[in-house]
Amino acid sequence: MTAIAAPATLALDVEDLSVEFVADRRWVRVVDGVSFSVRRGETLAVVGESGSGKSVTNLAVMGLINAPQGRITSGRVLLEGTDLRALERRALEDVRGNRIAMVFQEPMTSLNPAYRVGDQIAEVVRRHRGVSRSAARARAVEALDHVGIPQASSRARAYPHEFSGGMRQRVMIAMAIACEPAVLVADEPTTALDVTIQAQALDLLRQMRDDLGMALVFITHDLAVVADIADRVMVMYGGQAVETAEVHELFAHPRHPYTEGLMRSMPQVGLRGRRLASIPGQPPRPTALPPGCRFAPRCPYALPKCDVPPPLVDVVPGHATRCVRADELVLRGPR
Amino acid sequence: MILLLGRRLLLMVPILLVVSFLVFGLVVAVPGDPAITLAGDNATPERIAEIRGQLGLDDPLAQQYGRWVGGVVQGDLGASLFSGRPVATSIAERMPVTIGLATLSMIVALLISIPAGIIAATKRGRWPDRVATFLASAGLAMPSFFLGLVLVLVFSLQLGWLPATGYVPFEVDPVLWLKHMILPAITLGAAAAAETTRQLRSSLSDVLQQDYIRTARAKGTRAGSVIVHHALKNAAVPVVTVLGFQVAFLLGGSVIVEQIFALPGLGGLAIRAVIDRDIPVIQGVVVFAAVLVMVVNLAVDLLYGWLNPKIRTA
Numbered sequence: 236m237t238a239i240a241a242p243a244t245l246a247l248d249v250e251d252l253s254v255e256f257v258a259d260r261r262w263v264r265v266v267d268g269v270s271f272s273v274r275r276g277e278t279l280a281v282v283g284e285s286g287s288g289k290s291v292t293n294l295a296v297m298g299l300i301n302a303p304q305g306r307i308t309s310g311r312v313l314l315e316g317t318d319l320r321a322l323e324r325r326a327l328e329d330v331r332g333n334r335i336a337m338v339f340q341e342p343m344t345s346l347n348p349a350y351r352v353g354d355q356i357a358e359v360v361r362r363h364r365g366v367s368r369s370a371a372r373a374r375a376v377e378a379l380d381h382v383g384i385p386q387a388s389s390r391a392r393a394y395p396h397e398f399s400g401g402m403r404q405r406v407m408i409a410m411a412i413a414c415e416p417a418v419l420v421a422d423e424p425t426t427a428l429d430v431t432i433q434a435q436a437l438d439l440l441r442q443m444r445d446d447l448g449m450a451l452v453f454i455t456h457d458l459a460v461v462a463d464i465a466d467r468v469m470v471m472y473g474g475q476a477v478e479t480a481e482v483h484e485l486f487a488h489p490r491h492p493y494t495e496g497l498m499r500s501m502p503q504v505g506l507r508g509r510r511l512a513s514i515p516g517q518p519p520r521p522t523a524l525p526p527g528c529r530f531a532p533r534c535p536y537a538l539p540k541c542d543v544p545p546p547l548v549d550v551v552p553g554h555a556t557r558c559v560r561a562d563e564l565v566l567r568g569p570r
Numbered sequence: 571m572i573l574l575l576g577r578r579l580l581l582m583v584p585i586l587l588v589v590s591f592l593v594f595g596l597v598v599a600v601p602g603d604p605a606i607t608l609a610g611d612n613a614t615p616e617r618i619a620e621i622r623g624q625l626g627l628d629d630p631l632a633q634q635y636g637r638w639v640g641g642v643v644q645g646d647l648g649a650s651l652f653s654g655r656p657v658a659t660s661i662a663e664r665m666p667v668t669i670g671l672a673t674l675s676m677i678v679a680l681l682i683s684i685p686a687g688i689i690a691a692t693k694r695g696r697w698p699d700r701v702a703t704f705l706a707s708a709g710l711a712m713p714s715f716f717l718g719l720v721l722v723l724v725f726s727l728q729l730g731w732l733p734a735t736g737y738v739p740f741e742v743d744p745v746l747w748l749k750h751m752i753l754p755a756i757t758l759g760a761a762a763a764a765e766t767t768r769q770l771r772s773s774l775s776d777v778l779q780q781d782y783i784r785t786a787r788a789k790g791t792r793a794g795s796v797i798v799h800h801a802l803k804n805a806a807v808p809v810v811t812v813l814g815f816q817v818a819f820l821l822g823g824s825v826i827v828e829q830i831f832a833l834p835g836l837g838g839l840a841i842r843a844v845i846d847r848d849i850p851v852i853q854g855v856v857v858f859a860a861v862l863v864m865v866v867n868l869a870v871d872l873l874y875g876w877l878n879p880k881i882r883t884a
Contacts, residue, residue: 299787324793332790339788344781349803349877359789394879410789 244315246450247296247335247418248272252310254288254295257303258522265521266292267474268309273467275417278444278451280465280482282458282497284518288474289454293420296452297337298327315417333363336411338440340423342403346395353379353391356410363414378409381446382439401432405439412443419444420452425460437464458501458569462486470494473519473529476547480554486568490556493530495566528558536564571875578871582864589860590642593853594635600847603627607847608651625651642857648850650843657854660839665858667737667835671758671827672820674751678759679766679816686763687770687809688797694775702767709764714823718757718830725753735832754831758823762816769812774805807877814870818863 254266266288273279281289294300295307298319312319314335319327339345347355356375360366366374372391379387382405395403404424411419421440425433441464444451453464461468461482468485470478470493478491489495496514516533519525525532527542534541540559547557558564605621606613622628626637641648647657690702726734732753738746777783778801786800787793825837836855843851875881 297788299784328790328792330790331788337788339781339785341781345785347782347786347800347804349879358791362790362792396880407785410785 244274245272245313246275246277246315247452248311248313249292249296250311250313252292252295252312253308254291254300254305255308256291256305256521262306263521264308265474266295269469269471269474269476271469271476271479273418273450273452275448275450276444277466278441278453278464280461280468281452281454281471282456282461282468283471284456286518286520287471289471290422292471293337293422293452293454297331297335297420298322299337329363332359332411332416333414334416335418335420336414336416337420337422338404338407338411338424340426342400342407342427345407346403348395351392351394352398352406356391356406356413359410360413374413375409378413379406381412382406382409382443384409401428401436404428404432404436408436408439408443412447412449415447416449418450418452420454422454423456424453426455426457433460440464458497470497473524474521475529475557476555477530477557478555479547484551484554488554489566489568490550490554490561490564491530491558492534492536492564492566495568496533498569499567501569536560571872574875574881575868575872578868582868585864586860589857590635590639593856593860594638596849596853596856598631600849602847604651604847604849638853647854647857650851651848652846657850660851661836661854661858664834664836664839666740667833668821668824668828668837670740670747671751671754671824671833671835672817674755675759675762675820675824676813676817678755679762679813682759682763683766683770686767687774688802690767690771691774691778691805692797694771699771702771706764706767706771709760710768712760714757714761714826715830717760718753718827721753721757722830737833750831750833754827754833757830758820758827761823762813762820765816766809766812770805770809773808774801777801777805780804803877807874810870810873810877814867817866821859821862 249272250270252266252269253264255262255264257263269288269292271279271281281292283289291300291305295310296312296319300307307320310320314330317330317334319330319335322330346352353372353375356378357368357371360371360374361368364371364374376388376391379391384390384402384405390398395406398406404427408424419440424440425436428436437460440451440453443449451464453460455461465482467481468479469476470485470491472493478485478489478494480490485494486498489498493514496512499512500514514533519529519532526544528534528537528545531537531541538560543559545557545559547555548561549555550561603618603622605618605625605627608625609618609621626634629637638648645658647661649656650660686702686706690699690706693699722734725732733750734753737750740747774797778797783796783801786796791800821836824835825840827833828835828837829841836858839851840855842848843855
């Protein structure tokens, strides 16, 4: 799987995380009891449509849910044994960017336009390492060089608008790895990039994970990317984890109808010219969730017993699904 | 940056030309004849004609304009029709008062508006924001002559902390200078503070929604530093624009405030000149104010370049 043998301890261990936001003047649950874990050197892909709660889950892990619009109502976030939810704000700031870092979807808007990229990277180094200005600058150049920016020392003095989207995403990655974090959360890091650049960015993330022995949490809506980078996968729907499995197992034997739907709507080489399958209907709004299984209204296999909320249970060790018909259905992977 | 400076300086030339036309046009447009005013009551037509000749008022307009602009370019703004003193000298004497007042007002405005704008933007919709927004509206709505009188009533007459009127030059006694200037500066700066607070509140709350602020927080940047270091520099662009306008308003407002507090500034000079129809003085003050506003705008443009690196290369 990876070059570095995964140590026994978990880099990130999230348990029963729930997040609520204010909508229509009341609290609405957008992430509901999500649990996952990831080891150093390992990649966990979090997959789902927009609004499935995958980004919010990871913003909550980072402690970036803003009061008063949002709040974490339950859960435990252990970063190498440290409970992040128990930390004071300032202690949490010491952890962010240092032991856990994040790369965002929009490289065009995620860098501060008013500062040189080298200074933006140096800032995080100075903040967490307490080194001199020049040492931080040198580390910034090193990080830019590491992520494959040519002429790193002169490019460090350029402003974000002088970089292309792909290069900006490299800068974001350089900023995230500058302090060699244990966990890197990448929120759709390739979605905004040109297709030709996407593969490069994926390779880079994989290389950084292996070079630094980081745990990588990779958020995406794109199953093709998942197959490329992930070791394990968590599929989210309506704010819940609906299926978790090792990546080959998931593609070979999906055990949730939603996962099957996602896989069957993937474009496939060799099936050109045929209509892509799509999942009918829309994902549920958090303000109007179905009472039972949240996927039931769109599910081709739904039965009356799906009106009761299904639990997430292991069908085989290491493969869990939130479907009461998991044992009776024979689902297919990509066509 | 040098290129930016050069381009902006070049742009000032046509503006100065237009200003000079307008200012010179005063002579033509203002009803009444300065020669008649100057000659006094019961002057004979011969006497008036003689004065007209002395002032060159019978020459063709183009010639008069050429003579005036030629002087202005060399720093000669002419002489007062009444005292005969060079206008440039009068302005130079009174300029420190007005510039000092305007500068101090601007400082007052910034001291109030930066913290108030930050508080309002970060506590948006909560009570600190409501208080700041209310005070900003009140500051805008309050005419300066009223605010000035209230301040004098409270701090000079009731509490006796600060003098109500008068002026001490800075070079004579800086402390006394400040004591005399502080109430006028607050009076003049209140509206600018209010306007700047409103602008800062809206641009800062906008910037705080941006992705790069989330990035800064994800880096572990301290909450205070996120605002001061990452947000404020980006939020400053529209605020600096407003501040540039404010300087023009401050110069206008100083005419009133200088009267309330009996400060011997340009405002007093201008009012006297208007009452006397002392055209050269009026022209001089207007030219001076126009140049001052243009210099401030130039500074604003250069600030843009520093605040927003994109402008520099554009």
